[in-house]
Amino acid sequence: MQGKAGNAYLINELVRLVYLTYHVQDAGYGDTDVVVYARAEAALERCLQRAEREQVWRLEPDDAPMFEAILRQAGRQPA
Template sequence: MNFVACRAGAGTAYLFNELIRLVYLTFYVQDAGFGDTDLIVYARAEAALERSLQRAEDERVWTLETDDLPLFEAVLRESDRQLASAPRHVHLGARERLERFAVSGRPSPLPAAVRH
């Protein structure tokens, strides 16, 4: 639902935060061995969110660009597969990693090699 709202131009700061959480949690579950989405998809989704957040700050418009939608669709598909296949402890571990990242001061949990 968050994705649908953001895609339709009805996003909010909270909904965008949830999309960021989705991208990073999905990455962490994949990093634990459950997923095969190309890492560049996560990096491009992260960059798309950064652009969208900048636009929201500048223009007060909380929406995703049409060209970026396939990235989030790919992350959502991967997340759905992970929910069906990864054990609960893997998801809990991903949440713990996200919490540690959130207080780390690092700009991204993604490997630097895929962000450039």
């Protein structure tokens, strides 16, 4: 999702990952700071707004660590 290689499908998958991981954590399986989820949600919203304005689907490089933390958390949760 960095550069100009993103698309609607990839952003949709990130949205699903963020919300699913948050809800599984909320059920007792995780310890990622909830601020990370809120910031990831804001980054996704910015991405959607940019896509609407410029037809460019990408996340800012500074947003990558949040999504990496959520991916790590998802990997530790039950399948």
